[in-house]
Amino acid sequence: MMDIDLELVQSTVDQYADVMNRVSDHLWEHPEVGMEEAKSAEHVASVLEDAGFDVHRGVAGLPTAIMASYTSRAGEGSPVIGVAVEYDALAGLSQERVPFRKPRTKGAPGHGCGHNLIASAGLGAVLACKDLMQASGLPGTVRYYGCPAEESKIGKVVMVRQGLFDDVDAILSWHPGDDTSAQPLNYNAFDSARFTFEGTSAHAAGSPHEGHSALDAVELMNVGANYLREHIMPEARLHYITEHGGDDPNVVPHEASVLYYVRAPLRSDVTYIHDYLRDVAQGAAMMTRTNLLHQYLTGCRDFLFNRVLGRRLHKYLCEAQPPDYTESEMEFASELQASFSQRRRNEIVSRYGQRALVDQCFYDGVEPPREEASRGSGSADISEVSQVAPTAQFSTACAPLGTPGHSWQNAAVSGTSIGHKGTFYAARVIAATVMDLLTDRELLKQVKEEFARSRPDEAYVSPLDAEHWSGSPYA
Numbered sequence: 001m002m003d004i005d006l007e008l009v010q011s012t013v014d015q016y017a018d019v020m021n022r023v024s025d026h027l028w029e030h031p032e033v034g035m036e037e038a039k040s041a042e043h044v045a046s047v048l049e050d051a052g053f054d055v056h057r058g059v060a061g062l063p064t065a066i067m068a069s070y071t072s073r074a075g076e077g078s079p080v081i082g083v084a085v086e087y088d089a090l091a092g093l094s095q096e097r098v099p100f101r102k103p104r105t106k107g108a109p110g111h112g113c114g115h116n117l118i119a120s121a122g123l124g125a126v127l128a129c130k131d132l133m134q135a136s137g138l139p140g141t142v143r144y145y146g147c148p149a150e151e152s153k154i155g156k157v158v159m160v161r162q163g164l165f166d167d168v169d170a171i172l173s174w175h176p177g178d179d180t181s182a183q184p185l186n187y188n189a190f191d192s193a194r195f196t197f198e199g200t201s202a203h204a205a206g207s208p209h210e211g212h213s214a215l216d217a218v219e220l221m222n223v224g225a226n227y228l229r230e231h232i233m234p235e236a237r238l239h240y241i242t243e244h245g246g247d248d249p250n251v252v253p254h255e256a257s258v259l260y261y262v263r264a265p266l267r268s269d270v271t272y273i274h275d276y277l278r279d280v281a282q283g284a285a286m287m288t289r290t291n292l293l294h295q296y297l298t299g300c301r302d303f304l305f306n307r308v309l310g311r312r313l314h315k316y317l318c319e320a321q322p323p324d325y326t327e328s329e330m331e332f333a334s335e336l337q338a339s340f341s342q343r344r345r346n347e348i349v350s351r352y353g354q355r356a357l358v359d360q361c362f363y364d365g366v367e368p369p370r371e372e373a374s375r376g377s378g379s380a381d382i383s384e385v386s387q388v389a390p391t392a393q394f395s396t397a398c399a400p401l402g403t404p405g406h407s408w409q410n411a412a413v414s415g416t417s418i419g420h421k422g423t424f425y426a427a428r429v430i431a432a433t434v435m436d437l438l439t440d441r442e443l444l445k446q447v448k449e450e451f452a453r454s455r456p457d458e459a460y461v462s463p464l465d466a467e468h469w470s471g472s473p474y475a
C-alpha cells in the first residue's frame with residue numbers, strides 16, 4: 001500500500017480556496033429551492049467544464065442534476081470514486097450575513113441547511129483530485145454528482161433509479177454541522193405524498209347544504225392523523241402542510257390538498273404508516289362525501305453507513321488542517337448563540353460546558369469513534385445511494401455549537417467565512433479520502449466487502465417503482 005502525501009493534497013485543495021468561496025457565495029446569494037436550482041447547477045457545471053471535466057447536465061431527466069467526471073488516463077477509468085453534493089435552499093429562510101434575524105428579501109428562500117457549502121466543498125475536492133491525478137498519472141475516475149432537491153428527497157432517489165450510481169465504487173458525502181464527526185449514523189426512511197380531495201362547491205352562506213367541502217376533508221384527515229400519532233412507533237415522524245385550502249371563505253371549497261411526510265426507521269415501517277394514513281384519508285373522504293386522490297411523490301430508505309469508509313474519513317478529520325477562527329468570527333458566533341432559545345443554550349452548556357457559550361463557541365476536535373450508529377430523526381436521500389454503492393458521510397463544524405438546522409441562524413453563518421473555513425476543512429478530507437481510494441486497492445476492497453455484507457439480499461427496487469405505489473411524478 002502506498003501512502004498519499006497529505007500535505008500535497010491539502011495544498012492542492014487550498015489553491016482552490018477562492019473558487020470555493022466564489023461558488024459558495026454565489027449560491028448563497030442566489031438561493032433556489034429544490035428542482036429550481038437552475039442557476040446554481042449551471043454555475044457549478046461551468047466551473048467543472050472549464051476545468052476539463054466531462055459534464056452532463058440534466059441527467060436522470062432532472063433539469064438541475066449534473067454528473068461530471070474526470071479520468072486521467074484514457075481507457076483506465078476504474079475505480080470510480082464519487083462525491084455527492086446538493087445545492088437546494090429552503091423556502092422562507094432568506095437572511096443577511098448578520099447575527100440577528102434580517103431577511104435579504106422577505107419571504108424568499110435561503111441556505112438554511114448550508115447546501116451552498118456542500119456544493120463548493122465537493123467542487124474544491126474534485127478539482128484538486130483532478131490536478132493530483134493528472135500530475136501522477138494515477139488511473140481512475142473522480143466524479144461529481146450534483147443532486148437536486150435533497151430537502152424533498154427527490155434528486156438522489158431518481159438518480160439511483162436511473163442507474164447513475166451503478167458503476168461507482170464508493171461515494172463520499174459531507175454535510176456542514178455544528179460538530180466534526182465521521183461517526184456511523186443512520187437516518188429515518190421517508191415517504192412524501194399529496195392527498196387531494198375533490199368536493200362540490202356551493203354558496204357558503206346561501207346554500208352550504210348543497211356543498212361538500214374538500215377543506216373539511218383535509219381538516220378531518222389531519223385530525224385523524226394527529227390521533228394516529230399515539231399508535232405508531234415513537235421513532236416515527238408525521239408532518240403536514242395544507243397546500244391548498246380553497247380560494248374564498250364565501251365558496252365551499254371544491255378542491256383542497258395536503259402534503260404529508262412520513263418518517264420511520266425502516267422502509268417497511270414507513271410503508272405501514274403510510275398505508276394507515278391512506279385509510280385515515282379515505283375515512284375523511286367518506287365523512288365529507290368527497291373524492292380522494294392519493295399521489296405518491298417520493299421516498300427513500302434508511303442509511304447503510306460504510307464503516308470502513310467512515311474510519312478513513314475519521315483518520316483524515318484528525319490529520320487534516322482544521323479551521324482557526326479570528327476574533328471577529330468568535331464574536332459573530334457568540335452573538336448568534338445569544339439568539340438561540342434558553343433551552344438550546346442550556347443544552348449546549350450541559351453537553352460542552354459554559355466555555356462553549358463564552359469563549360469557545362465552536363466545536364473543538366473530532367468526535368471520538370463509536371461502534372453504535374447514531375440515529376437522527378430526519379431523513380436524507382443519500383440513504384438511497386447507500387443502498388446501491390458503498391457510502392459514508394461526515395460533518396465538519398461550519399456553525400457555532402448549537403446552531404439549529406433549517407434556521408435563519410444557519411442561513412446567516414453559511415454565508416460567512418465561518419462556513420467557508422469548515423468547507424475548506426471538509427474539502428481537504430474529501431480529497432484525501434478520494435486519493436486514498438484511488439491509490440490503496442486494499443482499502444477499496446475492504447470497503448466493497450463491507451458493502452456486500454451489509455446490503456439486503458433482495459435485488460434493489462426503487463421506492464418509486466414499488467408495486468405498492470401507483471406512481472410518482474418523478475418516476
Ligand SMILES: [Zn+2]
Nearest residue numbers: 113114115175
Ligand atoms: Zn441539508
